[in-house]
Amino acid sequence: MTQEIDAREKAAQRKRILLVDDDPEIVESMRIALGAFGYEILVARDGNQGLNLADTQDPDLVILDMMMPKRSGFLVLERLRQTRKVPTRVIMITANEGNRHKAYAEMLGVDDYIRKPFPMDRLIESVQRLLG
Secondary structure, three states, rough: OOOHHHHHHHOOOOOOOEEEOOOHHHHHHHHHHHHOOOEEEEOHHHHHHHHHHHHOOOEEEEEEEEOOOOOOOOHHHHHHHHHHHOOOOEEEEEEOOOOOHHHHHHOOOOOOOOOOOOOOOHHHHHHHHHOO
């Protein structure tokens, strides 16, 4: 078991993940689950704070809620795609069931789109695939 944990941590190589979500319970669940794999976790509670942390901390991956105060996930994603020379990987999570929102996120270049509620295994699989 210890070797498995060591292997996970080495695989993560302290990759930095920015969680941008205003729901404290979801953030804490993701922080614990992803932290167990050795990822460094940064947390923003709204879209503006998320953009600020993305600019200053240069995360390897952003997990982004769609509906947030101050700036929506769509506006954050648009800004990330416009201002970053090397595109940051982005997973958008949302409780919205509409296919229009998914299509718009894909048009903006989201790397994965996950509907809430989701099994944590689904998120971890996506993170590992994108951070390979």
